[in-house]
Amino acid sequence: MASFFRRSIASKLSRILGQSEEVFIGALSAVPVSKKHLSPDFRLSVSTLIKNGVISPKGDIQSQTEALAKELEQDSVVEEISAGRGVINFKLSRKVLVEKILQQLGERDFRFGAKSELFASLEKGTTLVEFSSPNIAKKFHAGHLRSTMIGNFIANLKASLGNDVIRVNYLGDWGMQFGMLGVGYQRFGCQEQLKKNPLQHLFDVYVQVNREAETCDDISQAARTFFRQLEKHEHPALSLWQQFREITVEEYQKVYKRLGVQFDVYSGESFHQEQAREVVQQLQTQGLLKTTERGTNVVDLSPSGDMSRYATVLRSDGTSLYITRDIAAAINRKENYHFDEMIYVTDKSQETHFQQLFQILSTMGHPWAERCRHVGFGLIQGMKTRRGEVVFLEDVLDEARSRMLKNMSLSKTTKQLDDPENTAEKVGISALIVQDFKGPLTSDYTFDWDRMLQAHGDTGVFLQYTHARLCSLIQRYGDGAGGACDPSLLLEPRSIAVFQHLLRYDEVLYQASQDLQPKHVVNFLLTLCHLAGSAHRELQVGERTQNVAQARLRLFIGICSVLASGMRVLGMTPVKKM
Template sequence: MAACPFRRSIAAQLSRVLNLPPENLIKSISALPVSKKRPVADFQLFVGSVIENKSSDRSKPDLQLQTQRLAEKLKCDTVVREISTGPGTVNFTINRELLAKTVLQQVFKDGSEYGIKSELFSTLPRGKIVIEFSSPNIAKKFHVGHLRSTIIGLLGAGFQQFGNEDKLKSNPLEHLFEVYVQVNKAAAEDENIKKLAQDFFRKLEARDEQILSMWQHFRDFSIEEYVRIYKRLGVHFDEYSGESFYQEKSQEVLKMLDARGLLQKTIKGTRVVDLSEKRDLSLCSTVMRSDGTSLYITRDLAAAIDRMMKYNCESMIYVTDKSQNAHFEQLFQILKLMGYQWAERCQHVSFGLVQGMKTRKGEVVFLEDVLNEARSRMLQNMAAAKTTKELENPLETAEKIGLAALIIQDFKGLLSSDYQFSWDRVLQSRGDTGVFLQYTHARLHSLEQMCRDGQSTDINTACLQDPQAISVLQHLLSYDEVLYKSSEDLQPKHIVSYLLTLSHLAAVAHKTLPVKGSAPEQAQARLRLFQAARSVLANGMKLLGITPVSQM
């Protein structure tokens, strides 16, 4: 299972000294971040995590004394070249030639699974995970927010007044969005329009054939359009079943809530579930309107129960914007009240708002317009750059680079953070951007192609002892920890930061460790190092939904 033997070898020696099982020590041994200023050790053990501090005041000097004593009991061997101490840590420096040989062998042996095969993942439960993400609205372009029942009703009522079947066939989402804007404006001025919308939705839940057929019509056109846009993002779904799919089953949920004595009727005639600690309705969730129709949360309850029964999954993750935090807290709480213990394994991953995003046409909220703008601007930048190569399909390359730029910008910080968008910053070719990642990958790929005839897997690792080479190897060593950290907190920023650092380290090494013009043995070793860096860079980019380009 181990991605490389170093961590396990250190754990084995610590196990003998501390009298603890090696597997209990693995996660306390971590790779040190690469330093640009000075050489650093490869791994460190956080002593406080494995030794109980017996001092009454748990003072730091006592911990440091224990750290020193532990280090003195450990010995260098064929794997560990040097042992030193830091503040509360024991540091281990690996035999340099063994470091180069092992890391490179493992990168090429594991291929796309490098890092994932690490012993860090051995204790994680294996199982199926259902992730609900994106959830665009029926008959609306990719847009912030979910489709509430009032919008379905408005759209249904609006299409009967403002809809055009020919326009629907030629440009479905554009036309349906126009209809929604028109009927929304009309509803603000005419109360009867709102009543028509409510009536449309009530008939839809009652499975009225004509109304159901119209909704299905909208849904089919919408999904067809979404599939096209999803394809641009490299996303494919096996199943499309949004919360509106569960309108019929939501009535079963209401019966289940009633049978458990969880439904309470308000003065207005709505039905609520009491979520307050004192059961005084100070905090409650409305699950049924006065006319008997369901709400968003009712359909989400039906969806969660149905998916858990259907997929028998280990956990369910919902990815939506942070304005829905309270909604998901209530959703999981109601599921627990209904007796579903698996609700503990449900999680909401929230994301923040993007502010100031504009195209040349003005303010936008539609994803397709943003994708088109990114591609268009990238195409212009490529045409203006002196280093741009002749490409077979410049439009496709611009699309991939533009998407990489958007993804890296979006994933650089905490998902829940809002950020100010700037096209100039996002599309910079230097600095911490998706464009820089693509440029680095293309440059390393070009180097491989140029030296294709002289490639060899049998290299002399003594040729990879330069500080720049060691820095790249040390960074490759920590890839599994980055993947593990992202799997724990579901934040892609760790992978983004890792890939940007790898690109910067590879760029420095590429400049100071030339392949062309070097002695054959040295050239082979350096080329192998750059191949490994490009392979891990590509793996990480693909994890983020980015397709690496080989030319730009």
């Protein structure tokens, strides 16, 4: 409901400054709740108005601020207007603040924060998100955890704001490594072991053949031959590769189910072999393909055309590369899905690859390349289980569940659960998500089991615990949906602090939609949990008059709804008991 208040303030500014209300909507910001002093609800930066040409840059900013503040009149919505240092502060009527926010929190079409006028300027359309993208015939490495969680967050966020989202898992299912794996399996593979523990066996085979290749040149040559056979679709090689792919996707889907992640499309490099050849022909026809002294085919990306910077698209033996297939995949997706934006989620080391990809697409005459974006992320350091170094994601999920289960069994507040393992899994995954999302995505971070699973502190466990505690309160005293609620019964400082914080949610979602950083949502929800805890301690529901109890219950229902909504955007499954 922040948009109602923004519109009220913007209309005042519009009348005085002669500009449309839309000019001021984005210039107003909700003020973070302060523990030390009472804070206003909204703030307008006068320097922003000067920068946008709304106010003349001539004169002293502070004088202009004070003069403008005096011209603005209070009304039934805005009860106090004051000048700060270069800003104008607006305090809302407490009764109207409570009434309007409760009104939106109670709407059946619950999209609190996402229906704000801040999003009016954003184009709605089709967003294609490529994420996770592990290599087939390899177990799901813990390093893929970040891509999967971040991509899922971006897809959830875009969907919550009204975009049509296509979730693509672009498997690494082609390339020279399959030549090595094919040769390795022919030499060291065992069909019985493949059926028993498929990905572990393929991993062991891959490690063994690479070790052998260090001292035997014949293996490397055989691997190149095997991959050429794959590129030519020769039966023995292709049949073995298809078996590896089917087994791998089946195993991956088990992990995705645990994470609560779904994909609309399982694609892969292998889907674009023929199209990759067409891309090379197009580049040649357009005069963009160059041949180096080593016989490789490249695209010159240097500004002056002196080959000081280029991208290789074809090896000297005529086989395609990762970027060649990426070009083909991008063109194919535009033709099939007509996306308005495409987002790739991979580690930050691939930044140069995507810069080259987007530049080649643009050079080929595809203007939509400007609407392609790479979201990079840093490394997780120090991730270990009790058994030692973590290699596979299943180990991480199992460890998170077992540690959480133990913590729950030791806690005096743990409720009787129908399926404690399932709850421990959901809470453990939430802990992984919050630890990953608290800082900037491009930063490396050190994995810490103990800190991650703390019930008190800024953790995913704390988020889930707060949600479950509110669910328990609501279940105990009824849903509070029936009957009118008197806003004047929610004017205590603890209530008002919650409502003030909720005013910021649309800005948080807007900021996240711009930079695709989940930290904004995480930090908002964690602060909401702390405010909810304070309100829960001071604003008792039991043994109060019916009107007071119902009003407070409506407050807690609203907090619970926003928490659950925000957690789902982050990729968590809220639990009702723990």
